[in-house]
Amino acid sequence: MLPRRTVAAFAAAGLLLPLSACGSGFDDSSQPAAQQAGPATLKVMIAASGGAELKAMQDAAAAWGKDGSKAEVVSANDLAQQLSQGFAAGSPPDVFAVDATKFQGYAAEMLPYGDGLSAKDDIYPTLRTTFTQDGKLYCAPKDFSTLALAINTDDWAAAGLTDNDVPKNWDQLKSVAQKLTTGGRTGLVFNDTRDRVGAFLVQAGGWATDADQKKATADTPQNLQALTYVRDLLASGAAKYPKQIGAGDSGEAFGQHKASMSIDGNWMVGGMKKDYPDVKYRVVALPAGPAGPGTLSFTQCWGIAAKSKFQEQAKQLVDSFMQPQQQLAFAEAFGVIPSRQSVRAQYEQKFPAQSAFVAGAEYAHGPVTLAKMDPVLTDFDAQLQQLPGADPKRILQQLQQNTAAALGQ
Amino acid sequence: MGTLLTTPVVPGTAPLRGTRGRRPLRREGRAGWLFLAPTLIVLGLFMVLPILMALWVSVSDWTGSGSPFSSRVKFVGGDNYAALLAEPGLTRQNFATSVRNNGYFVLFVVPLQTAFALFLALVLHQKKLKGRQFFRTAFYFPTVTSSVAISVVFLFLFSSTGTVNAALKLFGVDGPSWFADPRGIFHLALGDPAAPPSALAGHGFLGLSWWDWLSGPSVAMCSIIVLVVWTSTGGFMLMFYAALQNLPPSVDEAALIDGATAWQRFWRVTLPQLRPTLFLVLTLGLIGTWQVFDQVYVLSRGNPANTTLTPAYLSYSSSFIGHQWGQGAAIAFLLFLVIVAFTLVQRWALRERK
Numbered sequence: 001m002l003p004r005r006t007v008a009a010f011a012a013a014g015l016l017l018p019l020s021a022c023g024s025g026f027d028d029s030s031q032p033a034a035q036q037a038g039p040a041t042l043k044v045m046i047a048a049s050g051g052a053e054l055k056a057m058q059d060a061a062a063a064w065g066k067d068g069s070k071a072e073v074v075s076a077n078d079l080a081q082q083l084s085q086g087f088a089a090g091s092p093p094d095v096f097a098v099d100a101t102k103f104q105g106y107a108a109e110m111l112p113y114g115d116g117l118s119a120k121d122d123i124y125p126t127l128r129t130t131f132t133q134d135g136k137l138y139c140a141p142k143d144f145s146t147l148a149l150a151i152n153t154d155d156w157a158a159a160g161l162t163d164n165d166v167p168k169n170w171d172q173l174k175s176v177a178q179k180l181t182t183g184g185r186t187g188l189v190f191n192d193t194r195d196r197v198g199a200f201l202v203q204a205g206g207w208a209t210d211a212d213q214k215k216a217t218a219d220t221p222q223n224l225q226a227l228t229y230v231r232d233l234l235a236s237g238a239a240k241y242p243k244q245i246g247a248g249d250s251g252e253a254f255g256q257h258k259a260s261m262s263i264d265g266n267w268m269v270g271g272m273k274k275d276y277p278d279v280k281y282r283v284v285a286l287p288a289g290p291a292g293p294g295t296l297s298f299t300q301c302w303g304i305a306a307k308s309k310f311q312e313q314a315k316q317l318v319d320s321f322m323q324p325q326q327q328l329a330f331a332e333a334f335g336v337i338p339s340r341q342s343v344r345a346q347y348e349q350k351f352p353a354q355s356a357f358v359a360g361a362e363y364a365h366g367p368v369t370l371a372k373m374d375p376v377l378t379d380f381d382a383q384l385q386q387l388p389g390a391d392p393k394r395i396l397q398q399l400q401q402n403t404a405a406a407l408g409q
Numbered sequence: 410m411g412t413l414l415t416t417p418v419v420p421g422t423a424p425l426r427g428t429r430g431r432r433p434l435r436r437e438g439r440a441g442w443l444f445l446a447p448t449l450i451v452l453g454l455f456m457v458l459p460i461l462m463a464l465w466v467s468v469s470d471w472t473g474s475g476s477p478f479s480s481r482v483k484f485v486g487g488d489n490y491a492a493l494l495a496e497p498g499l500t501r502q503n504f505a506t507s508v509r510n511n512g513y514f515v516l517f518v519v520p521l522q523t524a525f526a527l528f529l530a531l532v533l534h535q536k537k538l539k540g541r542q543f544f545r546t547a548f549y550f551p552t553v554t555s556s557v558a559i560s561v562v563f564l565f566l567f568s569s570t571g572t573v574n575a576a577l578k579l580f581g582v583d584g585p586s587w588f589a590d591p592r593g594i595f596h597l598a599l600g601d602p603a604a605p606p607s608a609l610a611g612h613g614f615l616g617l618s619w620w621d622w623l624s625g626p627s628v629a630m631c632s633i634i635v636l637v638v639w640t641s642t643g644g645f646m647l648m649f650y651a652a653l654q655n656l657p658p659s660v661d662e663a664a665l666i667d668g669a670t671a672w673q674r675f676w677r678v679t680l681p682q683l684r685p686t687l688f689l690v691l692t693l694g695l696i697g698t699w700q701v702f703d704q705v706y707v708l709s710r711g712n713p714a715n716t717t718l719t720p721a722y723l724s725y726s727s728s729f730i731g732h733q734w735g736q737g738a739a740i741a742f743l744l745f746l747v748i749v750a751f752t753l754v755q756r757w758a759l760r761e762r763k
Contacts, residue, residue: 078729080729080730081729084473084728084729084732087473087474087475088473088474088475090475090476102730105731105732108472108474109474192589241589243569243586243588243589243713244569244586244589245569246568246569246570246586248568371730371731371732372731372732372733374726374730374731375499375500375503375726375727375731376499378711378715379499379503379715381712382591382712382713382714382715383714385589385591385712385713385714386591386714402498402499405498405499406499
């Protein structure tokens with residue numbers, strides 16, 4: 001008897017299947033969403049770095065809301081997951097922050113509104129490139145960060161170094177790192193991922209893919225030169241990964257005075273002020289490599305859901321977020337760099353400590369934006385973590401092979 | 410099952426069966442279905458249906474947008490499964506790595522947590538023990554605490570300058586940076602040779618060389634193993650403890666009178682009686698350890714060097730981060746098969762022998 005009942009239960013569930021598929025909130029996304037005019041209630045989702053960012057966003061949204069429109073800003077615990085859920089269920093937030101590294105995975109869900117932005121030509125070209133696909137700018141770059149070299153000035157003086165010793169190239173970087181390495185302290189620290197080591201690739205004139213992200217260009221002499229340099233730096237003991245010296249990341253290692261120099265993004269300025277106010281330091285541009293100066297940029301943009309019913313209102317909201325004064329207010333609240341070039345002078349005047357980071361905007365390289373490259377780059381990170389023990393040539397061959405497979409070459 | 414339904418016995422008629430018409434039984438059957446309906450609907454809607462949908466996703470090219478049943482989603486057959494099992498590439502390599510990691514995790518956690526749980530239950534069962542109430546709570550405490558909270562505490566304990574390493578230092582041992590160390594402990598036991606034997610390195614299975622398969626859990630994975638053993642032991646201890654309390658004392662006393670030593674009484678008398686509980690604990694342990702996710706999500710996200718990657722986490726990251734929903738679902742089903750296979754093996758190994 002039992003098996004028959006089980007079959008019956010499954011059959012009942014089977015009958016429910018098509019039924020619930022119609023009624024569970026799914027709808028066919030081939031249809032564009034019907035647009036509604038007039039007052040709108042916009043849902044905005046961000047991944048706030050902290051309370052300060054969330055509050056600044058909420059204030060900005062409140063300032064925009066008038067004529068009965070309002071925007072409700074929420075911070076996601078796990079933005080990637082919550083956005084994916086929203087898209088799958090057909091009810092994404094109207095406006096959301098999209099990280100550059102995931103941008104292309106979401107592009108199909110986004111309204112490519114960027115070319116109609118009033119601020120379009122004012123945005124740093126490298127940021128525009130990051131969020132452009134098939135010639136269309138998809139979304140407005142919210143703000144950005146770059147990498148630079150932070151130096152502990154007390155250690156610097158103690159090692160007998162002066163302003164003339166600020167490293168301008170790889171050899172000088174190595175030599176000052178060695179001079180700064182003492183018994184309990186490491187000269188240079190940087191995180192063990194592509195987001196730091198990648199800067200060396202750029203400085204050597206290499207990168208994992210070509211500019212269009214259509215071809216794998218990992219296994220090149222330039223990349224080999226960069227990785228070999230990083231490996232030797234780590235092997236010499238003058239540079240270390242944070243975990244080797246008991247720190248969670250490079251900021252912590254630098255703040256706790258376990259390292260005298262650190263390669264970090266401009267979020268460190270706020271972090272140092274909050275957690276390690278007594279450490280005296282200065283920030284300089286990263287030393288140039290054989291192919292010239294190079295750094296990485298990290299950025300997010302304001303995506304508008306293709307499924308949103310209030311696209312016009314959403315564009316207005318984003319436009320208000322992109323206003324110079326608003327960008328400066330965000331910069332003040334949570335330490336990011338405005339994405340508009342016209343605000344640069346004002347910003348640097350207000351935050352002189354950030355000028356080395358801003359300077360990087362001109363030659364910064366954006367991240368890989370293909371979502372399907374994520375496992376490839378995670379694997380690359382895994383390989384990088386094993387430097388200096390690993391063979392750079394093998395790492396690059398593996399990256400080449402995996403990238404080519406992911407790009408469908 | 411139908412014959413088990415009780416029918417009121419009408420005086421003067423034969424009880425059940427026999428010449429009685431089938432009508433009342435059918436009416437009761439209908440009523441039974443009616444009573445079952447809420448459960449069936451809930452189970453169907455929230456269990457069977459999602460499983461069937463996931464099964465469809467695992468053989469489709471759904472990209473995570475809109476309905477998986479819309480006309481734009483195509484049937485791709487076994488492509489997702491093939492990428493995980495047959496086609497050389499990163500996908501297969503990552504899946505194999507995750508299975509290897511989780512395999513070692515199971516291999517270490519299940520015996521350890523079962524043995525510890527049994528040991529603690531036996532200790533608590535001692536009538537001589539003072540403050541049993543206290544110890545019972547203390548041992549059970551880690552189980553009721555959120556795994557996320559415990560994971561965060563372990564992050565501090567096992568940081569390279571954390572308590573564990575400070576304790577090791579007292580014994581003159583220089584502790585590793587636990588969560589950053591991808592080296593396998595079997596490799597370490599061999600002195601971490603830079604050049605593995607070519608017979609092992611040259612050949613392999615699912616894109617991993619035999620040398621990689623035999624690495625053992627990484628140092629990072631070991632700290633997760635310690636964490637999980639510590640948290641789950643309490644719950645299983647409670648099961649053993651309850652079973653011990655229910656054992657008839659007379660059997661033990663009889664063995665005592667027959668002159669059995671304490672060890673003999675445990676091995677020949679107590680343990681055989683605990684077989685059903687042992688089976689339960691091992692089954693739950695096997696299923697739970699193959700699904701490990703929270704700890705990996707909080708502590709390591711698969712790092713360092715993918716050595717704490719598990720199929721459950723890989724399924725999540727393929728779907729939500731990589732937007733490869735079909736692959737994520739396929740991993741989930743393969744994981745399900747692995748669990749079923751292991752449970753069957755365990756049932757066979759623990760079967761009653763004549």
